Amino acid sequence: MLIKNGKIFTMTGKNYENGCILIKDGKIVKVAECIDIEDDIIIDVKGAYVTPGMIDAHCHIGIIEENMGFEGMDVNEAVDPITPHLRAIDGINPFDGSFKKAIKAGITTVVTGPGSANVIGGHFAAIKTHGICIDDMIIKESVAIKIALGENPKRIYKGKNKSPMTRMATAALLREALIEAENYLNKKKKSQQLGEYFEKKIKYESLIPVIEKKIPLKAHVHRADDILTALRIAREFDLKITLDHCTEGHLISEHIRKSSYPAIVGPTMSFSSKIELSNKSFETSVKLMKKGVKVAIMTDHPVIQIEYLPLCAAYAMKEGLTFEEALSTITINAAEIIGIDDRVGSIEAGKDADIVVFNGSPFDILTNTLYTIVNGEIVYNYN
Missing domain, CATH: 2.30.40.10 (Urease, subunit C, domain 1)
Known part of the structure; x- marks a missing residue:
């Protein structure tokens, strides 16, 4: 052709x-x-x-299906705050009607996965938007493991009268899981060296790629203090991380710049439905990029419908991005942040x-x- x-x-x-x-x-x-x-x-x-082809670096397409209600709602397994072993590919329905809308809008790659109910939610996948079998659509089965700080885990588990009900507990549970994963990996390596039997545990096996810095944590963080907590934990454990949503990132742009970690900003076109969205602005992407932070823009579909991804970038352009800067947020920047720029972007x-x-x-x-x-x-x- x-x-x-x-x-x-x-x-x-x-x-x-x-x-x-x-x-x-x-x-x-x-x-x-x-x-x-x-x-x-x-x-x-x-x-x-x-x-x-455009790239949505953070959404829930195929996992929250349109027209389906509970039957198509596979985004949050909100019974255990630590679920790193969940895999997006087991919950994506390629026949979700939103995929056709994505294709029509020119969105050819999406990063989709679990929601933010749990402190650790599971694996996000990068897939093409065209296909009928998820195994044929995969670019990379696991691009990151989702974590969530801030309001969502607090709200979900307060309703269940169990931890975490505070930001302190959310951070503590995350640290605990990472320490247990480190201990598990050390024991596994020692057993392999000695030729001894080692009993695998799926939760910790799932966290090994994070501990070994093969994939990042994908951090749901809106408020400035939650962003800083995510950065603090990433430094403590020497991990890769992406700052997803990053709603108040413009308030601490210098701290994010110094961290060298990228931001995936959005969904900025949405209604400010909770307190941690009070400072939501299309200036966030602009101010971060002017500081030298690598930025992608996302829809968080279905919070903003997937087909409006270019419009989200256009609003950031209206606030000060150049044409090519805006285009980069939904093409090459997104691909590089996700780690699939060898194939797309x-x-x-x-x-x-x-x-x-x-x-x-x-x-x-x-x-x-x-x-x-x-x-x-x-x-x-x-x-």
Whole structure:
């Protein structure tokens, strides 16, 4: 397949006012001003905007299903505050109608997983939005383990009259689980060295990739003090972490900058439904990025419907981001923060051919998606 005559935003630092993209076997082969081929599918986009497939770095698509109620609500196993062994891939329904809306909007990759009821919620997965079998849609089965600080665990477990009912207990339970995971890993290594039988425990096995810094903690943090607690614990245990929601991040932007950890900001278009959202603002992404923090923007679908991801970035652009900065928050920045930028997030040779063609700026409410391409296959066509 050849896409030609496109206004291509590659997210690599080099754009094309009138360029071409060659695709073969689901991968991008070449990006250039002019590519001549014969006997292939040629799409002349006639000056339309061409971007990488968009990425929602934090949502619950397929786990909270539309039109389903309790039957499709698989997001929170709110009976135990420590559930690192839950895996998003076991709860995602690829037939959730929201996936079609994502494709139509040009969103080709999502990071979806458990909610924030528990102190440790489980594994988030990065998947493509097109497919009928979750195993075929996976980019990376586990990109992070969800943790939650702040109001949500307090509220959930106060109703059950059990810990945690305070921020102190939430942090303590998290530390306790991490220490137990470290002890478990040390015992496992010692048993392996001695050739002794070792009884595996699924909760601690699930935390090993975090302890070994192979994947980050994905921290649900809204308020400034909760963000700082997450940073404190990450330092204590020498862990990777992403600051998800990061609602009051702009109030402590210098502390976040010094930490070198990235932020996944949102859902900013939503109603301020609780106290910890009091300082919610579209300026958050702008102020953090101006400080040098790597930022992605998310919908937290269904809090904001998945198809409005570009609009969320557009509002941040309205507050001061440039076009390419705004686009980066839902393409390359998101991919790099998640750890899947070897496959998606930019238009360059060797990456998955996930590409979107728009008849105008993706940040204009009146723009239509002309084509959505996933793995080199046209999965949405406006015509």
